[in-house]
Amino acid sequence: MPEAHPWQTIRHEVLRRISERIWPPGTLIPSEHELAREFGCARATVNRALRELAEGGLLDRRRRAGTRVSVAPVRKAKLDVNVIRFDVERRGATYRHSLVERRRTSPTELIRSRLKLDRGADMLYLRALHLADERPSIYEERWINLAAAPEILDVDLDTVSANEWLVRNLPFSSGDITFSAANANAREAALLETIEGQALFVVERITWQGECPITSVRMLHAPGFRMRMTL
Amino acid sequence: MPEAHPWQTIRHEVLRRISERIWPPGTLIPSEHELAREFGCARATVNRALRELAEGGLLDRRRRAGTRVSVAPVRKAKLDVNVIRFDVERRGATYRHSLVERRRTSPTELIRSRLKLDRGADMLYLRALHLADERPSIYEERWINLAAAPEILDVDLDTVSANEWLVRNLPFSSGDITFSAANANAREAALLETIEGQALFVVERITWQGECPITSVRMLHAPGFRMRMTL
DNA sequence: CAGTGGTCTAGACCACTCG
DNA sequence: GAGTGGTCTAGACCACTGA
Numbered sequence: 001m002p003e004a005h006p007w008q009t010i011r012h013e014v015l016r017r018i019s020e021r022i023w024p025p026g027t028l029i030p031s032e033h034e035l036a037r038e039f040g041c042a043r044a045t046v047n048r049a050l051r052e053l054a055e056g057g058l059l060d061r062r063r064r065a066g067t068r069v070s071v072a073p074v075r076k077a078k079l080d081v082n083v084i085r086f087d088v089e090r091r092g093a094t095y096r097h098s099l100v101e102r103r104r105t106s107p108t109e110l111i112r113s114r115l116k117l118d119r120g121a122d123m124l125y126l127r128a129l130h131l132a133d134e135r136p137s138i139y140e141e142r143w144i145n146l147a148a149a150p151e152i153l154d155v156d157l158d159t160v161s162a163n164e165w166l167v168r169n170l171p172f173s174s175g176d177i178t179f180s181a182a183n184a185n186a187r188e189a190a191l192l193e194t195i196e197g198q199a200l201f202v203v204e205r206i207t208w209q210g211e212c213p214i215t216s217v218r219m220l221h222a223p224g225f226r227m228r229m230t231l
Numbered sequence: 232m233p234e235a236h237p238w239q240t241i242r243h244e245v246l247r248r249i250s251e252r253i254w255p256p257g258t259l260i261p262s263e264h265e266l267a268r269e270f271g272c273a274r275a276t277v278n279r280a281l282r283e284l285a286e287g288g289l290l291d292r293r294r295r296a297g298t299r300v301s302v303a304p305v306r307k308a309k310l311d312v313n314v315i316r317f318d319v320e321r322r323g324a325t326y327r328h329s330l331v332e333r334r335r336t337s338p339t340e341l342i343r344s345r346l347k348l349d350r351g352a353d354m355l356y357l358r359a360l361h362l363a364d365e366r367p368s369i370y371e372e373r374w375i376n377l378a379a380a381p382e383i384l385d386v387d388l389d390t391v392s393a394n395e396w397l398v399r400n401l402p403f404s405s406g407d408i409t410f411s412a413a414n415a416n417a418r419e420a421a422l423l424e425t426i427e428g429q430a431l432f433v434v435e436r437i438t439w440q441g442e443c444p445i446t447s448v449r450m451l452h453a454p455g456f457r458m459r460m461t462l
Numbered sequence: 463c464a465g466t467g468g469t470c471t472a473g474a475c476c477a478c479t480c481g
Numbered sequence: 482g483a484g485t486g487g488t489c490t491a492g493a494c495c496a497c498t499g500a
Binding site: 019025058071073077078080082083086167172173176177179180183202207209221230231 | 460
């Protein structure tokens, strides 16, 4: 009985009517009042079910216009953004982190414009390797805005990765993530123990706390890396 | 005034207390009853706000144990999975689709095991190119389970892409998506008008309708492609 | 067993927008 | 103007689980 709760039952039933094309794409489905009457429950319960489906992109809801089955649904997939160490350990491997370079400096022009910082901004530049069972897993290049996180200067980044420290200490930031693919250059190939030109999965992340930029990081994943999500 | 509704105001205020470390990671925050009293609203309203934050990974909620600020939050990012044509057109380009190969056949061993199909399953194998302003944008190789979508045999796939037909006609399936990077082989490079060995962004998607597999597709994105999401 | 969150109800008011 | 969904309320019962 995975459908103990009325709102889940309703969601499931509406989903069934959509997938079995009882309500084909474009259909105007009954109003919340009508569905509440049909299912013998309060309107709030129907609302809960339909709201979830609308958030998932399967329904289009508009006041007065009613609720329609999406014609070309924009499905929403959820991705978990975790601490790297947890990802490694969840796969049953031993995590280690190795700092390659640590330098206090001002940003490059690219970083400066991306983070909307002043020319002479005080920043920490890090290059580091994340290892799983002593094999390189991710190589990252990171810029940290010291105005946002001055305490990180006192952190022993050989012990705790910047990734983990930031997540634990400034975890509640907004940001955006970009995925792409890139050929490894000689230096990157050496660090990741692969060959030059190897296709690498690249994650770039910029995080903000309100208006204040915190960090910009480019993470190169070792060959074979796959990022999985559920639709 | 983006905070017209009480539940949004509450969510925002709780977020503030977390980000300003008034409630540091690990803190047991007040119960819904207490917060309802504090904000002068119904408990359901507090529940709505806290539930959203918990779904975003910022709070851990357990009956009896109460609500805690996550120590190492697993942030949830949302990705929009759209019809390819829309993505192209949203960028202001003209979309065209070109079928490279269409063959009715039985699955390879790999596809067979991935989709949990029988050895002799009746399938449609397609290779196609998606173009933006006449430049190759995505090359896809697709397997379609004809038991799930027999009507597609009658569709003119030169006119409508399989992607779009499936989304419009069997849109309400579950599935999973995998992202990775791969070096282009000679054939892929030729189709995407790039060079052999070029790093390509790869999306693999398998969709199901209940227990019944519908389609498995591997999409190679032209160089320079970036997939963006917001945290 | 007591207190938490998860859910539900019956009603209400409001914002929006179609006709 | 009327009907829709979006939200809120005050109350209730229940499932879970820590003490």
